Amino acid sequence: MPSTKITNTVPVTVNAEACIADKGCSVCVDVCPLDVLLIDQAKGTAYMGYDECWYCLPCEKDCPTNAITVHIPYLLR
Amino acid sequence: MTANAGSDEVMEVDVLVIGGGTAGPMAAVKAKEANPDLRVVVLEKANVKRSGCISMGMDGLNNAVIPGHATPEQYVKEITVANDGIVNQKTVMAYAERSYDMIQQLDKWGVKFEKDETGDFNVKKVHHMGTYVLPMPEGHNIKKILYRQLRRKRVEVINRYMATRLFNGPDGRIAGAMLLNPRTAETAVIKAKTVILCTGAAGRLGLPSSGYLFGTYENPTNAGDGYSMAYHAGAELSGLECYQINPLIKDYNGPACAYVTGPMGGYTANAQGDRFIECDYWSGQMMMEFYKELEGGKGPVFLKLDHLAEETVEEIEEILHTNERPSRGRFHENRNTNYREKMVEMHISEIGFCSGHSASGIWTDENARTTVPGLYAAGDVGSVPHNYMLGAFVYGAIAGEDAAAYCADHELPEIDKAEIDKERARILAPLNREHGVPAHQVEYKLRRLVNDYLQPPKVTRKMEIGQDRFAEIRRDLELISAEDPHELMRANEVSFILDCAEMAAAASLYRTESRWGLYHYRVDYPETDNGDWFAHVQTKKGEDSKPVNFKRPIDPYIVELGDAEKDAYQKLRVNNANA
Numbered sequence: 001m002p003s004t005k006i007t008n009t010v011p012v013t014v015n016a017e018a019c020i021a022d023k024g025c026s027v028c029v030d031v032c033p034l035d036v037l038l039i040d041q042a043k044g045t046a047y048m049g050y051d052e053c054w055y056c057l058p059c060e061k062d063c064p065t066n067a068i069t070v071h072i073p074y075l076l077r
Numbered sequence: 078m079t080a081n082a083g084s085d086e087v088m089e090v091d092v093l094v095i096g097g098g099t100a101g102p103m104a105a106v107k108a109k110e111a112n113p114d115l116r117v118v119v120l121e122k123a124n125v126k127r128s129g130c131i132s133m134g135m136d137g138l139n140n141a142v143i144p145g146h147a148t149p150e151q152y153v154k155e156i157t158v159a160n161d162g163i164v165n166q167k168t169v170m171a172y173a174e175r176s177y178d179m180i181q182q183l184d185k186w187g188v189k190f191e192k193d194e195t196g197d198f199n200v201k202k203v204h205h206m207g208t209y210v211l212p213m214p215e216g217h218n219i220k221k222i223l224y225r226q227l228r229r230k231r232v233e234v235i236n237r238y239m240a241t242r243l244f245n246g247p248d249g250r251i252a253g254a255m256l257l258n259p260r261t262a263e264t265a266v267i268k269a270k271t272v273i274l275c276t277g278a279a280g281r282l283g284l285p286s287s288g289y290l291f292g293t294y295e296n297p298t299n300a301g302d303g304y305s306m307a308y309h310a311g312a313e314l315s316g317l318e319c320y321q322i323n324p325l326i327k328d329y330n331g332p333a334c335a336y337v338t339g340p341m342g343g344y345t346a347n348a349q350g351d352r353f354i355e356c357d358y359w360s361g362q363m364m365m366e367f368y369k370e371l372e373g374g375k376g377p378v379f380l381k382l383d384h385l386a387e388e389t390v391e392e393i394e395e396i397l398h399t400n401e402r403p404s405r406g407r408f409h410e411n412r413n414t415n416y417r418e419k420m421v422e423m424h425i426s427e428i429g430f431c432s433g434h435s436a437s438g439i440w441t442d443e444n445a446r447t448t449v450p451g452l453y454a455a456g457d458v459g460s461v462p463h464n465y466m467l468g469a470f471v472y473g474a475i476a477g478e479d480a481a482a483y484c485a486d487h488e489l490p491e492i493d494k495a496e497i498d499k500e501r502a503r504i505l506a507p508l509n510r511e512h513g514v515p516a517h518q519v520e521y522k523l524r525r526l527v528n529d530y531l532q533p534p535k536v537t538r539k540m541e542i543g544q545d546r547f548a549e550i551r552r553d554l555e556l557i558s559a560e561d562p563h564e565l566m567r568a569n570e571v572s573f574i575l576d577c578a579e580m581a582a583a584a585s586l587y588r589t590e591s592r593w594g595l596y597h598y599r600v601d602y603p604e605t606d607n608g609d610w611f612a613h614v615q616t617k618k619g620e621d622s623k624p625v626n627f628k629r630p631i632d633p634y635i636v637e638l639g640d641a642e643k644d645a646y647q648k649l650r651v652n653n654a655n656a
């Protein structure tokens with residue numbers, strides 16, 4: 001079937017300055033129950049790859065540098 | 078673990094626990110305690126450190142049976158009445174009798190419960206009849222504490238693999254499971270003497286009214302995997318027409334939480350700020366009153382806290398905004414909701430299966446055994462009604478101990494290689510399709526249809542139309558394509574959800590009466606019919622691969638109900654608020 005891409009805002013923001021994924025951290029990626037966080041190897045930071053969030057907050061709580069902010073997904077705000 | 082698409086790595090274990098949320102870790106720890114020589118593995122789709130319902134912690138025990146506050150007999154009565162008589166009391170009793178020991182076990186492990194000045198547990202009354210709610214002001218540590226026990230008991234943990242199907246041995250008993258890695262699409266097989274399903278609720282059955290697929294009440298990792306796997310393995314399921322429907326904050330998936338606020342003076346109110354239900358304990362009857370008020374002229378429904386003292390509101394905020402659903406404060410902030418000034422608008426959740434809150438699950442006896450030898454179920458996916466978190470722990474323990482004993486006199490069964498090949502091809506197929514329909518689109522449509530046709534009030538013709546539409550979605554499964562392993566996981570979850578939708582429709586159509594308030598309110602059969610329907614409704618996979626239903630008689634009660642108690646939950650509406 002023919003298809004198209006649509007853009008979604010995602011609820012998780014990562015502060016690139018604070019994130020230490022380039023030093024090997026992947027805590028947020030490890031704990032997310034929905035497996036929606038990824039590491040951008042080129043940039044050395046974590047980011048949200050899929051708009052599938054339970055806004056449960058383990059990623060934010062467990063991040064060693066407080067780099068993550070979880071917002072309520074737009075549809076629920 | 079590594080494996081590839083052609084030849085799967087095969088691991089051999091004694092006890093395979095699927096799901097490392099709440100019941101799962103307890104099952105594994107107790108199996109190891111029973112016999113440290115056993116090879117016990119916990120398989121987890123996410124990561125046991127933060128998986129499942131209690132990922133961030135829990136506000137309290139909803140069903141603690143503590144000597145001096147309640148007896149097991151009282152508790153069995155309460156749950157029998159709350160569940161309109163349709164219970165296997167032996168299973169509820171097995172929970173109630175171990176409830177206090179489990180609290181003490183958790184206390185010893187370091188879980189902090191609320192105690193009074195004398196050191197006694199500070200239990201609160203929320204239920205209609207007895208006193209069972211025990212707050213856990215520091216409930217956020219619970220996963221850490223479980224994790225420590227898993228390590229101490231040397232349980233092997235496999236994170237980020239999902240089970241997709243169970244295998245049966247030549248004689249029908251359980252033989253193992255197929256695994257899929259949602260990051261690499263590697264597959265693997267675990268051969269096991271026993272399997273304990275602890276995969277939680279079917280949380281992605283209905284669509285939340287916000288339309289956000291993952292804004293569900295239940296942790297959406299729990300798509301209904303265990304219900305579907307048990308079904309295909311030939312196990313009996315029970316009470317699937319007795320849906321879980323919960324009262325929540327409108328658009329936010331946390332419980333408004335009358336359990337926390339109730340004992341502090343908060344309550345559920347209508348638009349005029351009046352109380353309309355006697356008791357905030359979640360039951361189908363309570364949900365029926367909630368639904369009527371929501372849809373009626375005095376609706377919608379609110380959580381009322383604006384009459385409380387400042388210190389009380391602060392205490393409520395501290396509990397509700399930091400523990401179980403800590404994003405709640407942010408949600409309220411976005412909408413400028415301050416408990417001191419405004420009542421909080423409420424709504425009802427999407428439908429799901431869950432015995433933790435309601436009664437829908439894989440049929441088990443008081444030893445957590447399903448009808449398939451070697452297969453156990455514990456927690457939300459089991460069938461012990463209103464079991465909640467402590468029930469998940471107790472039944473996890475029961476399953477772990479019984480499974481350990483079962484291993485002693487059973488050999489590892491063989492798994493037919495053809496079955497493995499078939500399953501591998503099935504689960505990987507979406508990865509090999511190009512230009513198909515993405516899983517999220519099929520999921521959205523399926524769950525929208527669940528809302529349109531299965532959500533109560535239930536209407537016969539609508540549910541039949543729903544079945545036709547589900548059959549179309551079944552054909553669409555062959556069209557789903559996945560661009561990466563993550564999407565492949567979602568594609569496989571769609572097939573779990575579809576199995577659950579078909580089972581929900583079949584069981585709901587089969588029971589031609591109304592029962593459990595809103596949970597099974599059939600508009601064209603509005604009365605409860607104890608003559609014909611005082612029985613469990615069971616679901617099994619039929620010869621034609623479609624669900625078949627049949628009745629299972631209720632075991633004679635071990636705790637008789639007094640006449641005055643029988644309809645206690647039918648009288649939940651506050652008298653002066655009669656609609």
Ligand SMILES: Cc1cc2nc3c(=O)[nH]c(=O)nc-3n(C[C@H](O)[C@H](O)[C@H](O)COP(=O)(O)OP(=O)(O)OC[C@H]3O[C@@H](n4cnc5c(N)ncnc54)[C@H](O)[C@@H]3O)c2cc1C
Nearest residue numbers: 096098099100122128129130139240277433456457465466
């Ligand atoms: C928001 C919320 C608030 C609650 N509040 C309370 C409360 O205050 N008090 C109380 O007593 N109870 C409460 N409950 C209920 C209680 O939390 C549950 O009944 C209990 O935790 C269920 O445990 P479980 O082990 O069955 O499921 P879970 O803890 O959800 O565990 C299921 C696990 O299975 C994993 N899994 C799923 N599918 C697969 C698969 N295919 N392969 C591998 N792994 C898989 C999941 O990742 C998950 O870790 C609440 C529930 C929710 C959702």
Ligand code: SF4
Nearest residue numbers: 019020025027028063
């Ligand atoms: S946990 Fe924090 S620091 Fe680590 S990768 Fe994630 S965002 Fe970066």
Ligand code: SF4
Nearest residue numbers: 032053054056057059
């Ligand atoms: S809030 Fe929860 S679901 Fe969302 S990204 Fe963080 S851990 Fe994952």
